[in-house]
Amino acid sequence: MTVKTFGSSADLAREAAGIIASVICAKPDCVLGLATGSSPIGTYDELARMHREEGLSFARCTSVNLDEYKGLSGTHPQSYRFFMEEHLFSRVDIDRARTFVPCGTADDPAAECAAYDARLEALGGTDVQLLGIGPDGHIGFNEPGDAFVKETHVVDLDPTTIEANARFFASAAEVPRQALTMGMGGIMGARKIVLVASGAAKKAVLDAAVSGPITPRLPASILQLHRDVVVLWSEN
Ligand code: GLP
Numbered sequence: 001m002t003v004k005t006f007g008s009s010a011d012l013a014r015e016a017a018g019i020i021a022s023v024i025c026a027k028p029d030c031v032l033g034l035a036t037g038s039s040p041i042g043t044y045d046e047l048a049r050m051h052r053e054e055g056l057s058f059a060r061c062t063s064v065n066l067d068e069y070k071g072l073s074g075t076h077p078q079s080y081r082f083f084m085e086e087h088l089f090s091r092v093d094i095d096r097a098r099t100f101v102p103c104g105t106a107d108d109p110a111a112e113c114a115a116y117d118a119r120l121e122a123l124g125g126t127d128v129q130l131l132g133i134g135p136d137g138h139i140g141f142n143e144p145g146d147a148f149v150k151e152t153h154v155v156d157l158d159p160t161t162i163e164a165n166a167r168f169f170a171s172a173a174e175v176p177r178q179a180l181t182m183g184m185g186g187i188m189g190a191r192k193i194v195l196v197a198s199g200a201a202k203k204a205v206l207d208a209a210v211s212g213p214i215t216p217r218l219p220a221s222i223l224q225l226h227r228d229v230v231v232l233w234s235e236n
Pocket of ligand 1: 066131
């Protein structure tokens with residue numbers, strides 16, 4: 001695991017976007033594993049700029065997102081499909097038919113999860129996976145628990161996650177209690193992983209994930225077992 005520290009979130013975003021852009025340049029029909037949350041927003045801004053000003057093309061890329069709130073449709077402003085549309089998809093030339101986000105309103109969420117894994121497998125996994133980290137060490141929505149879960153699954157959100165994500169909703173009561181998330185098999189199957197985190201509040205959990213024990217109590221710690229992970233960290 002390589003850890004790089006940056007003086008500003010703008011520098012971090014440039015580095016993260018540069019890594020993703022290199023993957024796209026080397027393999028224009030690559031599979032991008034994408035993340036939501038506030039941490040990757042700067043990276044998406046930079047990728048959109050590279051598309052606009054430098055001709056970086058997503059036309060042949062496929063994207064697979066990590067997770068979605070259960071119960072929210074893609075038109076809900078707090079859904080992750082909506083987030084992706086706003087921060088990246090509408091700003092680049094990606095083909096919407098090749099953008100995948102779990103469906104939060106599927107009639108049969110278990111079948112949706114199984115289909116998501118089947119699609120990921122058919123795509124051959126992701127070439128690069130962008131990740132944030134939750135305050136409880138979650139990646140995607142893989143919350144702390146007794147075991148790592150390999151498959152895409154429906155998860156009960158941890159109270160700390162509900163509290164942390166309440167800032168995006170009118171109140172904590174409106175935060176969905178469950179989500180569909182890619183499991184550790186999908187995440188660890190990425191050929192390259194880029195984890196981005198900013199702010200002093202994330203420092204302790206990040207340090208524990210990078211150099212503490214590998215435990216499902218701190219889900220991001222599993223990344224220590226992956227052979228190509230870069231952690232990009234900025235204090236602000
Ligand atoms: C959500 C997402 C995670 C993300 C986390 C951190 O919970 N499901 O994938 O890493 O937010 O968010 P932020 O970057 O806003 O701290």
